[in-house]
Amino acid sequence: MTNEPWWRGAVIYQIYPRSFMDANNDGIGDLKGIINKLPYIKSLGVDAVWISPFFKSPMKDFGYDISDYRQIDPMFGDMQDFDDLIAKAKTIDLKIIIDQVLSHTSDQHPWFIQSREDQTNDKSDWYVWAEANEFGGPPNNWLSIFGGSAWQWEPRRKQYYLHNFLTSQPDLNFHNEQVREAVLNNVEFWLQRGVDGFRLDAINFCFHDKQLRNNPAKAEEDRKGRGFSEDNPYAYQYHNFDNTQPENLNFVEDIRTLMDRYPNVVTLGEISSEDSLKAMADYTKGDKRLHMAYSFELLTPDGSANYIKQTAETLEENLTGGWPCWAVGNHDVSRVASRWTEGKNIQAKSKLYNALLTSLRGSACTYQGEELGLQESDIAFENLQDPYGISFWPTFKGRDGCRTPMPWSKNILNAGFSENPKPWLPVDSSHREYAVEIQEHQPNSVLTAYKTFLHWRKEQFALRFGNIDFKESDNQKLIFTRAYQEQTIMVIVNFSDEMLTMKVSDAHINLLEGHGFELPRLKSNSDKIELKPFQIAYLDISS
Structure with a gap:
């Protein structure tokens, strides 16, 4: 017997809602589609579902640019659909974790629309604004992950604003106490609706260096990025001042204080920094910060035994009571069945990686389609949706290749994802052979191996805890x-x-x-x- 909290050793199934199941046949997946597939998810043997953003958004970054934190975007459904999802999940003992994107908003959020008007309004200090340098250029050398300067000129205020991601994703000023309070109120809104936890997007990006000091240059041999293209100039700097600031740990503790008022909920932080393993340890230290954290350390091209061992051992050396969460794939990187297999022995390796991921110490996030052994899709330029890929084409094709619709059936329109003739991304024709309805009846399939292993693992406390x-x-x-x-x-x-x-x-x-x-x-x-x-x-x- 064990008294461990439910999230320790849990397997968390990530759903990218646009691509999971389309219930209203508009070509885009939705909350009702997820509800329809909850029995399938339960059958996998996972413990929880993490749903990527479904909040109101102009969708410049497909939901990671939020214009209203308390509204469901109509393309995904409405609040009744969400409440139904929570209720249905509880009846089958599945936990629901949702994304919270706290470091930035959409430029269409009412807060930003007001803040950009002038330097004296009530929200004027809610975002990171700075004067131009003496030549009229940006205030420092900080770069956006999506390419180019992290600063955008706003003519209304005659100042620059900070955006670590797209120009349409301005960064909030967490040095402002009112901002922190408002953000926490939005988080609590979803706790009150019954969610079981949060995956905190880019949580180490909330605070910036108040002095706006330049980041130091990085030597060419050290330009090894985590979670972004190697030809991205973002890798040319040590990001010492634009993220992972000391003040951020205090805010993380504020989040934990709020969470502790709601029994049995969990926080899972996404960490991407110069030393992500150390940051993971810092952000989960003791019982006053995040419950868990994961990084991009196993989302790299290197899936060798030595690298996995080195990564896990380094984290264990840094951890002081924290609990890790591992992932080998998500919606931001090429699929592990392509990244780590070199196109050989894909089925056998997919089975191996799924078992290994859930045998390491910690919890695990597994991305939709990994239970099928799906490979990366090759999306033609004219079909690209991801602004990241469009900017860096052709050396980097973006993230659309791991976001194509789930194949449910082999021989029907869009592999059973949607009855719309033109889904938001094309269904990969090669994925039809990996469809759920086929693999469910194959004793040696990746899906069968996935289910069998996870159900067996539930009884192996040593593997879980x-x-x-x-x-x-x-x-x-x-x-x-x-x-x-x-x-x-x-x-x-x-x-x-x-x-x-x-x-x-x-x-x-x-x-x-x-x-x-x-x-x-x-x-x-x-x-x-x-x-x-x-x-x-x-x-x-x-x-």
Whole structure:
């Protein structure tokens, strides 16, 4: 038995609502579509659903530019649909986590519309405004993640405003106490409607350096970005002053104080900084900050055993009581089935990555379609929607390739996503072979393996809550143990396309079954086991 909170060791299924299921056939997914598919989500064995933004928005960044934090955008439905979603999820014991985009708003938010009018109105200090430099240019060298200067001239005020993302996403001034209070009031609005938690978008971007100091230059060999294109000039700087400021930790504690008034809710922070693993530790330290955090450290092209081990070990060294959350994919990066497989052994590797992700210490976010082994889609330029991809084409095609509609059925219009002849993004024809209705009836499919493993994992407390200890590993294999109370499990992962023979003591050869993976072969009259290529094994080594 365990008294751990529900979110520790939870598997959280991320839904990108535009692309999940379209119930009203306008070509865009919606809340009713999610409601219709809740039984499917429950069948996966996940514990919670994280829904990307569905708030009122001009959709310049597809919902991450919010014009009203307390309204549902009509394209996704209305407040009754949301209330129905919460109620239906509770009846099947699924938690609902929603995005909160706190660091910036849309330029169509009433706060910004008022703030930009002049330098004396009631909202004049609600955003980050600054004077031009002596040459009329931006006040410093800060850059936008989406390319170019992070400053945009506003002729009404004759000042620049800060935007870490699109020019249509002005940054709020969190040094203003009124801003912090208003933001927290918006968060509480959704707590009162019954949500089980929040994924906090770019939470380390809320505060900026009040002195507006220039970021230092980064040497060419160090320009390795996290979550953005390598040819993006954003990688040319150390972002010491435009995000992850010390004051932000105080605001995080204010969020936690609010959350603690509502039992059994959770905060999951997205962290992208110069040292994301250290920031994750800082932002989850003790019991006064975020419950969990995740970073872009496993959303990179490197999915090797050595890199995964190094990343997880580095985080463990930094953590002081915090709880991690891992992700190998989301709506901002190319799909892991393309990023880590090099186009080879995709089905076997997809099964392996799904199991490995949920075997590391921490909770896990799994992105819609990963349970199917979906690969990145190649979107023609004329069909691109993502402003990021349009700006950086052709060297970087943006994020549309991981956002194409879910394939539910093979042989019907739009693979069952929508009856509209022209959905917001085209359905990838190659995804039809991976459709849910096909894989559900295939005993060896990625979907079947995903379901089998997650349901088995629910009974393995060591995998859900245990400490982690990495053993001898190399780029061919990864070995670690998870220990909780009376149970200790050894996990052996064969990353190679060759047989892996391992020597283990007699006491270790107690293979766990029921997880859906073929058991390794025990070599007769020896203390060795053999793992096939891309196989994972679980050994009970409890004393």
